[in-house]
Structures are given as structure tokens and as C-alpha cells.
Amino acid sequence: MPLPFHYLLVDDSLQDQLLAQEAFDHLCPECVLTCVGSGREALALLHSPEFQPDVVLLDLNMPGMSGFELLREMKKAPRLVHIPVVILSTSSAQQDVSEAYTLHASSYLVKSSSFAGFLEQLEKVLHYWQASRTVNHGG
Template sequence: MTRPLRLLLIDDSLVDRQLAEEVFAEYAGLCTVRTCASGTAALEMLDSGQATLPDVILLDINMPGMNGFEVLAALKGHPRLAQIPVVMLSTSGHDSDVARAYTLHASSYLVKSVSFGDFVSQIESFLEFWRTSRLTTWPEMIAR
């Protein structure tokens, strides 16, 4: 059996982080979730060399300080972090936001559902995709 999928959720909203943690807790055998309340905190943690790298990062766009696009650019500009898949998770479905995310090399873009039931379905689909699509040797295959 492969190890659980390691996720990092970066979102300034405490309510959204708690909601996501609650949903992901239902899949505890399939994934582990770490959260950060800001892009700055996430980048510091990931760059510390002490952190186990996630398989996938879920990144909110609308955050104070560094917004999600700035965090995405910093991740993709970092030699050790650039290969981590980043899924933008936002309430915005504006074409300009989606285009900007892909221009900055986001792996995908997910518009947060306002319905709890639909959000749970989104998370189930997200987990199924990333559990079956990831490299089993990631991130260990990347030289530190």
C-alpha cells in the first residue's frame, strides 16, 4: 500500500481551513493535511529544510499580504519547491484569475463550491485524482 497523500492547504480563512480539515479528516487513511494561514508562513515552513514536502499544495488566491498568485510565483521560482503541484482553490471563477494561475504554472484551478455537499464531492474527486496520479517516490526523488 502506498503512503497517504500529503497535502498542504494555504488559506487565510480560519473557517475555510477548519472546513477543509473536517472534510479531509473523513479520508484520514488516504491523506494527511497540514495548513498554513498565510503564504509567507507556508514558504518559510517549506524552505526550512526541516519540513516534509507535500505531494500537492492547495492555494487560496485572495489572501492579505502575499496573495495566492504571489505565493505561486515564489513556489515556481524556488529550485526545490518548483516541482510541487499547486492547485488554486478560490471562490473566484473569473477568466482572468484562471488564466493568470495557469500562466504562473498552476497544475489546476478549483472553484470552491458554496454548498457543503458539493464541496465534499469536490474534495473526493480531488483526492481520487491526486492519489492515482502522483509519483509514489515524490518528493523523496528530489535532491534536497
């Protein structure tokens, strides 16, 4: 039996964290979702040996350590470099999209403003990464 799929959501908006938790409860109740409110908190968690998410969902615009800075740090760390990072941002600025891909983000999604749209986005993300793990791990 494969381990439950584990996601880390890094977003300073408590409302967006709650929306994501509600979406995960609806779309993937067997998934594990860990939410943190800052890049620094995420980095500390990611560097702890017992914590290994399958995918990181990352907001870009956060106070303190931005999503770009967290992504840069993750891609420098040998233990973290392989973890897929999906950008979930309200920014559709081409400069942000380009920088995210330059820093090796796996994908970039502009957050839908409606809950139904957000659910649809998350459903596609969950399906993609779970199918990817099945293919990669023969499960």
C-alpha cells in the first residue's frame, strides 16, 4: 500500500490555507496537507529529516522570505532539489512566471478567484502529481 501523498502549502494568507484544506478534504481526503505561513517556516520544516513532502505548493508574494527566495534555497539544497514546486500565485505578471521557471519551478498557476475554479485547478494538480508518482514508482 503506497504512502499517502503529502503536500506542503506555503502561503501567508490564512484564508487561502483554509480554502486549500477544504479543497483537499473534498478532492483527496487520503492526502496529507501541511500548511505554513512563511518561507522561513517552510524552509525550517523542509530541512528537518523526518519531513519530506511529495509536492510543494508555493505562493510568491509573502513578507519576509518570498516564494522566489524559498524556491532558490530549495534548488540549492541536495535533499530538496528534486521536490516538485508548483507556484500558486495571484500574479499573472510575465516577469514572475519567467523568474519562477528560471528557478526551476515545476509549474505555475494563477490562483482562480472563485472557489469552484480553485477546486478545478487543485484537482488537476493532484491528479497530475499522483499519476506521476504512480508512473515513477511503479505503483
